[in-house]
Amino acid sequence: MAKTALVCGAGGFIGGHLVKRLKADGFWVRGVDLKRNEFSSCPADDFVVGDLRDPLLVREVVDQAFDEVYQLAADMGGAGYIFTGENDAGLMHNSATINLNVVDECCRRQIGRVFYSSSACIYPAYNQEDPDNPVCSEASAYPAAPDSEYGWEKLFSERIYSAYRRNHGLQSFVARYHNIFGPEGTWTGGREKAPAAICRKVAQARSGGEIEIWGDGRQTRSFLYVDECVEGTLRLMRSGFPGPVNIGSDEMVSINQLVELVADIAGKRISVRHVPGPQGVRGRTSDNRLVQETLGWAPSRSLREGLERTYAWVEAQVRREAALDAWPVPVQPAPRPRAPVRELAQPGPEA
Ligand code: NAD
Ligand code: GDD
Known part of the structure; x- marks a missing residue:
């Protein structure tokens, strides 16, 4: 039997890629999300459109002893969403409520294994002030001092999953993702992260043109291609190690270097205008010693390789939007084959 x-958050970026991989591996998959995937059809066997903040909905979707539950649903975004301060109350409330509901229901149903996607944003700001030497080893998480409320919620939720493991024997597994990128990620609208934002800006610019970058561009990050993120997630989930463990790349670059790389891939000469904007920590990269030690694995694909695929995809979105804007009559996209949708936004009484 399969x-x-x-997959909670199956309509999102990583969740969408994860569903595809689980289907390719022969799983029967149920996805749940507030929305369907925007960029491709989801091959889930069952897709529930519903709100995981609602405990009745969660009870309805966790209706069997799944072999594996992946909890990726969250109210999240890049620096332009999480560092402005304007979304703090909502994102903390929304994500914490989802996690409280999901972990409790997984425990009640005695789910085999439960994965939770935490973030590099849990690491203390005081260890990420030097762009050349950020400290993001798993053990450095405490004394806690994340630089955003998004990071505090992630840390709180990590602790919920590990408390259920200690008190109720829940087989929970926690990864700290470090800035994941790739095709079908958010690329516009305010929640996009630096790789997609820079691909979009470069795609929209002419060769010899200028793009705006937040800050002086000397802040550093590492970026992990989504296929490797999914691979690491599955390896952790099927291991004997509960985490938390970093799933990220240790190829650290400055944002200015990221722009140069994208411009080179695009074959354009691009200059940068540094403007004020939300920046977050000064430096961050994944410390991959623990993941290597515990899973015998660490991501290996180069940033350039992932960016080549991502730029091609973002450029196609930019062209598509430009073509739609230029077209006088609204164009209806061709209908796509879809898994059956169950609308559960208004759940019925508890069974
Ligand atoms: P995403 O925003 O593309 O996906 C999250 C999905 O959760 C969205 O489709 C959203 O609609 C859904 N969701 C939000 N609230 C919901 C609700 N109340 N009920 C049902 N669904 C709801 O983000 P992603 O990049 O795919 O990230 C997946 C997970 O990984 C998130 O938990 C995120 O915090 C974590 N993470 C991502 C990154 C990254 O760089 N992408 C880094 C660190 C951690
Ligand atoms: N998004 C974005 N857009 N960032 C820009 C831009 C731009 O146009 N220009 C410069 N930057 C800079 C930001 O100021 C920040 O210093 C850096 O690029 C990285 O920004 P993001 O990719 O948006 O976010 P982050 O790395 O600070 O945090 C992300 O990664 C975490 C995990 O590592 C977020 O997605 C978090 O939600 C995630 O948990």
């Missing part, structure tokens, strides 16, 4: 998996 193994079963529930």
Whole structure:
């Protein structure tokens, strides 16, 4: 019999890629999300459109002893969403409520294995002030001092999953993702992260043109291609190690270097105008010693390789939007084959 998996946040970027991989591996998959995937059809066997903040909805979707549950649903975004301060109350409330509901229901249903996607944003700001030497080893998480409320919620939720493991024997597994990028990620609208934003800006610019970058561009990050993120997630989930463990790249670059790389891939000469904007920590990269030690694995694909695929995809989105804007009559996209949708926004009484 096929193994079963529930993917919470299946309509999002990483969740969408994860569903595709689980289906390719022969799983029966149920996806759940507030919305469907925007850029491709989701091959889930069952897709529930619903709100995981609602405990009745969560009870309805966790209706069987799934072999694996992946909890990726969150109210999240890049620096332009999480560092402005304007979304703090909502994102903390929304994500914490989802996690409280999901972990409790997984425990009640005695789910085999439960994965939770935490973030590099849990690491203390005081260890990420030097752009050349950020400290992001797992053990450095405490004394806690994340630089955003998004990071505090992630840390709180990590602790919920590990408390359920200690008190109720829940087989929970926690990864700290470091800035994941790739095709079908958010690329416009305010929640996009630096790789997609820079691909978009370069794609929209002419060769010899200028793009705006937040800050002096000397802040550093590392970026992990989504296929490797999914691979690391599955390896952790099927291991004997509960985490938390970093899933990220240790190829650290400055944002200015990221622009140069994208411009080179695009074959354009691009100059940068540094403007004020939300910046977050000064430096961050994944410390991959623990993931290597515990899983015998670490991501290996180069940033350039992932960016080549991502730039091609973002450029196609930019062209598509430009073509739609230029067209006088609204164009209806061709209908896509879809898994059956169950609308559960208004759940019925508890069974
Ligand atoms: P995403 O925003 O593309 O996906 C999250 C999905 O959760 C969205 O589709 C959203 O609609 C859904 N969601 C939000 N609230 C919901 C609700 N109340 N009920 C049901 N669904 C809801 O983000 P992503 O990049 O795919 O990230 C997946 C997970 O990984 C998130 O938990 C995120 O915080 C974490 N993470 C991502 C990164 C990254 O760089 N992408 C880094 C660190 C951690
Ligand atoms: N998004 C974005 N857009 N960032 C820009 C831009 C731009 O146009 N220009 C410069 N930057 C800079 C930001 O100021 C920040 O210093 C850096 O690029 C990285 O920004 P993001 O990719 O948006 O976010 P982040 O790395 O600070 O945090 C992300 O990664 C975390 C995990 O590592 C977020 O996605 C978090 O939600 C995630 O948990």
